[in-house]
Amino acid sequence: MTEPQPSTAPQETLAFPGILPDEQTAEKIVRITTEKGDIVFELLPKEGPKAASNFVYLATKNYYDSLIFHRVESWVLQGGDPTGTGMGGPGYRFEDDPVSLSYEKGIVAMANAGPNTNGSQFFIMK
Known part of the structure; x- marks a missing residue:
């Protein structure tokens, strides 16, 4: 297994966009292309x-391009960290959305270090 490599994407000052208008987040399909195939959700x-707005914002900034899944377990994938270590993020944090769904297979959610510490990392339940 290769060691995680930091992103070579140009650094830009980013800020949480707040909740974007519905037309920017509604019915958005995400496709993540990996060496092992596409992940679509x-x-x-x-x-x-907040999470959907943040994901759209970062995706439009090409933030996630070339990043790795730094955590690959039998039950979860985790990515979105530009350092590839599980410790990185976009340079800001935002509050949690209320949790209304269970963390079942196929769910994508924000990964964080505790309450209201969301940034760019997300996980996918396998």
Whole structure:
């Protein structure tokens, strides 16, 4: 297994965008292309308006391009860290959305270090 490499993407000052208008987040399908195939999921801005807005914002900035999944377990994938260590983020944090869905297979959610510490990392339940 290769060691995680930091992103070579140009550094830009980023700030949490707040909750974006519905037309920017509704019915958004995300496609993540990996060496092992594509991962496709739909954002659910009604259930997670802050998380969906943040994901759209970072994706439009090409923030996630070339990043790795730094955590690959039998039950979860975790990515979105530009350092590839599990410790990095976009340079800001935002509050949690209320949790209304269970963490079942296929769910994508924000990974964080505790309450209200969301940034760019996310996980996918396997």
